[in-house]
Amino acid sequence: MSKKIRQLDRVVIRFAGDSGDGMQLTGDRFTSETAQLGNDISTLPNFPAEIRAPAGTLPGVSSFQVHFADYDILTPGDSPNVLVAMNPAALKANLADLPRGADIIVNTDEFSRRNLAKVGYQANPLEDDSLAGYTVHPVALTSMTVGALADHEVSKKDAERAKNMFALGLLSWMYSRPYESTLRFLERKFATRPELVGANVAAFKAGWNFGETTEDFAVRYEVKPAKMPPGTYRNITGNAALSLGLVAAGVRSELLVFLGAYPITPASDILHELSKHKRFGVLTMQAEDEIAAIGAALGASYGGALGVTTTSGPGVALKSETISLAVALELPLVIVDVQRAGPSTGMPTKTEQADLNMALFGRHGEAPVAVLAPKSPADCFYAALEAARIALTYRTPVLLLSDNYVANGSEPWLLPDVESLPDLRVDFATRPNGEDGATFLPYLRDPETLARPWAVPGTPGLEHRIGGLEKADKTGDISYDPANHDFMVRTRAARIESIPVPDLEVEDPDGDARVLVLGWGSTYGPIGAACRGLRQRGLSVAQAHLRHLAPMPANLGEILRSYERVVIPEMNLGQLAHVIRARYLVDAISYNQVHGLPFTANELETTLEEVLKNV
């Protein structure tokens, strides 16, 4: 039977199931197939911190949302058009996010009385009319998968586990996705267990064929490729892009990259990724604690490597004393904070932007560092390179503020030409710099960058001592001189303040906006989507996004003062707004949300519309 094909411009699908159901992998594969087709994509994984929360319970639900379209999109989508619910818990946990009319594909095998009771369903929602507003597709996913694998030499457990591939096959059919990459993936993943390759491929195909033959799915959909700049693309998560950015920094600086890290969610993936790249001269060390991780990185920088440490908020707190030492030593160091919801352990797998205050101010003494934040998963690559460039050029610690949303979310990335990446080669000190031609002055600065010479052990004639005690200007000798301390504190501040950063650009296509929305970090997508929504409805609004938070762009004050109102949406209680108000005396409106999830474009649009009405 031939099915109708309907064209769509965009779709949001959410795969939801138990933590053990393989939803992240399913979503990831669907995303990869979608990327191959050339749609623009944005994804949002959402999972519990527990590795295996009790099966079938609400806290154990793991989901993966993918938004794809035939035009460029900015967010993973506010509400899914399709929910794949592998059990009653997944249905219950996600139903509230679904608009009326959405498609729900449910695994009926899991809707037993016991599983329904676990999540507090009195009656089976598939049998009463509680889902009347939706298009429900009941599919016996588990039993059909097991049935399809009857001839395969796999255990019942392995057969049942392949149900996520059945679901993937069905969805791949529904949205006409090319599946070759998934077949290749399964061959790689189960290379040592060929029987599982066969079983998972068979489950995938059974799902695909089920879609084609069953009458329940009368329509098949197509989403045409998006118009994107020519070039080669890959789908990339923020953590992967950030890791590649650090490898690139090593390639372009011709330095050894040394990562000291202690495992912490959601930053550990960077350690995992970088540990694979020794070929590029990237060394990783899993340290005994967060403090040792940054200490070892600083020691490596002292020896002439690019020292890097990666962590999340609680780890930055532990590292703060060493960051101040690095400020005093004036050595390059990159500190990556993949922010998560705090304080303390907080919600380790949920996102937040609440470490900005700590990044800007969270150290003892006057200890300024450069701070920047990527705005999207792919931007993590360039932000990491920029962090390395600043660290190496200005001999300073640089804090890179990623967050769980960009770290685990993904988007298509137009792969850069390696030759086009910045040249990061450094000039190590090789000879005495004193006027007498024999003395080495470790704190004699470059007049342009205010950076001190980087004289690494092993360089003859430049033997010198550095440390945390205050140093005399130029000589670096221990100094308690009041005027010298005042000079050094001011100089360290000036060194950061005078780092040239690009001017802030404002997006105001109508040119007559009276309200500016200012964001930083991962809120770029939702803010951009909200602004687009407003403009499509004939309203003018300007958007500007800060990538450099210390120092801030030189033209920021002028921009802020040229709008009647400035709105600052943040996933914290107003940390950037506080800085903007203090530094620029601008009465900015702070809009805050700390749900552990990114803003939806819809809620931002509503909020901004209120502001627009009142100017």
Next chain:
Amino acid sequence: MSEPVALKLTAKDFKSTQEVRWCPGCGDYAILAAVQGFMPELNIPRERIVFVSGIGCSSRFPYYMNTYGMHSIHGRAPAIATGLSTTRPDLSIWVVTGDGDALSIGGNHLIHALRRNVNLKILLFNNQIYGLTKGQYSPTSEVGKITKSTPVGSADAPFNPLSLALGAEATFVARTIDSDRKHLQSVLRAAAEHEGSAFVEIYQNCNIFNDGAFEQLKGPATRDDSLIRLEHNQPITFGRDGQFCVVHPPGGFGLEVRETAATAAEEIVVHDATITDPAYAFALSRLPDLDLRNTPIGVFRSVRRPSYDSVVQEQLDAARATVTEPREQLFAGLLHSGDTWTIS
């Protein structure tokens, strides 16, 4: 390989221009002089020697050495030195620390550096007191120590630094004394020759806040009957007239001191620092009494185990050996790996 060229350095070459600012009479002066006097023996150019320290009186040490040096933060020197050593195997790296720095605030980094067997020479100046903060008890002070912070006596039991290091399976463990320059230098020599972590405890007198802590081991009247000078492959006997010896009592776990006259010669333990099982060296570390009688000095343990640095270096070399193309090209390949698609 050709013979190394003799550099003809002297102790003077290792003196920096900085004025030494320890209290007059401090044991640190003697250690500094011994180290500066020993350094030329290494025949390593000054630029390839690095001293890294934490915080405390002893940690001012790098400022006085005309080598590369870093005076870092409290307790973190082993961590910082680990990063340096791992990336720069060409350097000779010395960590100078104290009992508070290494065993209190930095205890974690110390045991992990030793466990990893990082190629560091760690000199722990143990004066059993906090000097720089003016006289609080330290993690090696005896129980009941009366100090500014413990007016009725400290309640906590001290660490035995060598037992701790051996518990972490340090591959080289030794003890020496600030005032015995010859012995101190012999231990430094053995430490310098060791591949991997070398842990050296140096009993150091703080004449301001804990004067005479090691007098039992220094005074002419008591020292000979108190000190056990360990010599590799020699029976362990000591005392003015060799009247004491060390035996391994049958059925016991540890070692004991006996009178030599009442002991059969074959029962006397012959010192062997190369025994793989750290239990023997641990037993030696437990010999001293509270009043410091029966205190062994010298090299307790010196065994071979690949250093962390060398293993990491091997992994790095092996990975790099697979590379045939320029780094830029290799990186372009990495960028384009996985599922890519092209839009024309």
